[in-house]
Amino acid sequence: MSATVPGVGGPLPVDLGRPPARGAGRRGWMRRLRRNPMAVAGAAVVAFLIFLALAAPWITPVPYDRASFGEAYQFPSAAHWLGTDAIGRDFYTRIVYGARVSLIVGFTAQAIALAVGLPLGLAAGVLGGRTDFLIMRAVDTLTAFPQLLFALLIMVVLGPGLGNILLAISVHAWIPICRLTRAQCLREREREYVEAARALGAGEVSVVTRHVLPNILAPIVVAVTLGIPQAIFTEAALSFLGLGVRAPTPSWGQMVGEGVTNIRYYWHLALFPSVMIAVTMAGFTLLGDGVRDVLDPRALKH
């Protein structure tokens, strides 16, 4: 295609080459997302869960802690869509409210992980030297403990509760973000544009925030998204072991834990929360994969 630029003796024709394909570049991400059915499915699941969590009080018939002792251990029926648990609480209601715990834990833990891991990773990657050394040794020390065991230990010491769970999960969750950020920084540090920015007199902070950061954001967003199902699963595991949220707050992991002993007969008690955990994790993972595909730098090259 052709265009003109002002020239000495009048407009000069310029050949701008082939126009960019439709859907390429940053602006075309929505189109690319739509073309990826798995990502769409993941996004739909996540949207559905967010809806469950937000609309819980309006889409459930009773409070989640309303015990109805005459209706214990009932199988799914018209009166109770997913049956009832050991003390007659409506299981459908508890499943819906369980979404709140899972999503709060998932999003908050990763938000903390990002808030802690990103600055530390940037500091390690860009500043290098002693800062890098200290931060990486901290990472190595924490990595020596298996994540679930460490979370268990923290929960045993601190006792059950949502705040303690977030602490227990966050303690490990920032590490992958930090490492990734640092690796990306180390790569970008050698690029010409950083050199150019420095040559033009930009200070360290400016180099980091205005030049390096926008270029490494894509993989970090992906890592944060993919870390959400990890956090949700850790919370489920802790609650399954009885070290998670406090009763009567419903948590899918805790419901599985209670239901597992009855699985040979009252199958609904273990099945539904397990399915929810699996679907949630699959949804976030697919979404994360989709986000990765969408922000893939190769798509920007056309």
Next chain:
Amino acid sequence: MHRMRMPRSRVWVAGLLVALVVFGPGYGPAVGAATVNSVGVALPSDAAPPSKQVLTLIGREGTYLDWSKTVQKGQWMPGLMSDPLVMQDYNSDIKPLAAARWAVSQDGRTWTFSLRPGLRWSDGTPLSASDFVYTIRRMANPETGFDVAWYFSAIKNFKEANEGKAKLEDIGAVAVNPTTLAISTAEPTPYLLMLLSDLYVVPAHVVAKTGDPWSQSADTAVSSGPFKLASWERDKQLVFVANPAYAGIRKPYLERIVYKVGQDQSFFPAYLSNEVDAIPWIYEGPLGPSDLARIQSDPRLRREAHIWPYFQTWWIAFGGDQTAFKDPRVRKAFAMAVDRDAIIKSVLRGMAVPAYGMLPPGFHCAQPARLKGAQPYNPAEAKKLLAEAGYPDGHGFPKYDLDLRAASPTIQAAGEAIQAMLKQNLGVDVGVQNLERKLFMDRLNKYDLPLVVVPWEYDYADASNFMNIYKSGGRHPWSNADYDKAVVAANSTMGDAQRCAMYRRAEDILVRDPGAVFLWHPTVTQLWKPWVKGLINKTNKYGFVSWSRPSKADMPPYIYIGNEKP
């Protein structure tokens, strides 16, 4: 002329065949010799051969197999390796065991036991009265850390020695000579024999040398009981074999007992897949509501299940004067806010009867009908009382945890049920916390738990077993001088009618104060494979089949494996 004679070889063959038919092994039993196992016990005619006389069980694992060191953390079945002075038989009646006979002094305070002659430990050392003295002193010795020392406090100076106020030598247990033991009690104690049925004697000569770990390995675990420890693989299994040196009166049919170590949830599947021959009943039952539903719906399992109301009581206990439960109105409010019938119907699936008092129905001195209306479910009255105590609608009530002791999911659900009832009826918020057993008991004994749900399972069929729990200084902080007086007096009265009247008076105080909120008495389900035979199939005088105290190993010496075992 050759053909007329039979070949020589054929004659021999014919003769051999005849001999085989007449004298061959297939005719063994018919000739009359019963099969005898390795310790000389003749097996019944429908028993499997000795090599198949193996009983496989599954259960939790303990620290030591030594009930003079620890009961609550101890490994089950001490009765396999140790014969107490007396035993409780199938009807819960006292019968002689290591002691051949005994006599009580005129004042009722001294009991003299004559040991059966010839009893010995599996390493050949004779069993002596001094072993019993040693065991009693070991339990009382504060250095041992015995966790139910109060159980034997009827013995003179036992409690004082345990608290460091008296010497071990002052305890009322004396070996008059190697076969005569004299036990003195501070007050006349009519139920002493019941207590002594749980005195699992340990080998003084081994324990003094090896210390606590003596019971953990086959090399040092010498036995005076019908079995002895052949191996103990931690987290895997314990194997007991029939003790050839045993000279007592309950020689077993079984050659071996294999006790597999497992988690509660694995017991029922193990039973269903024939990996074990029985499910020994355990606290709160390894069978959950869904397993019970499964058993009810399967005719074969229904035949193998033995269900009876058990002598066990569950109740809510309160913290002491530093908690809000100092005020009896608060305790009464809690008592009237809990609907025990609803819990039984929902969480327990009907496998329990409501408890109105401490003593279970059918137990010595029990009269539950008398207490039925004493702690009724009355949420309106409960609310009023709580408001009077200064917490209208639960406002300002401290946030406590309802603590459970190593609870199964069923009991956990019961805890949540109580939590829901307190919230709905009183507006009080309690958390539900499931504590590991040792941690729970340590804190309970220190009066550190404000609100708990605890069970008590009977050890012997005498009201004192239950009523002694709430004597001052026991495991709960509630204390009432009139209660103490009544129970102590009943404990040392020899006449049964008077004793029961006193225990009932004490029970009234406990229920109406209230010192505790009584919840339920569970029914027990045991499963035994059809090829396990013997005493297991008899009905006792209470109408129960396969009645026993599974943790003590009352049953194994009297059962055998039938020949239909696959």
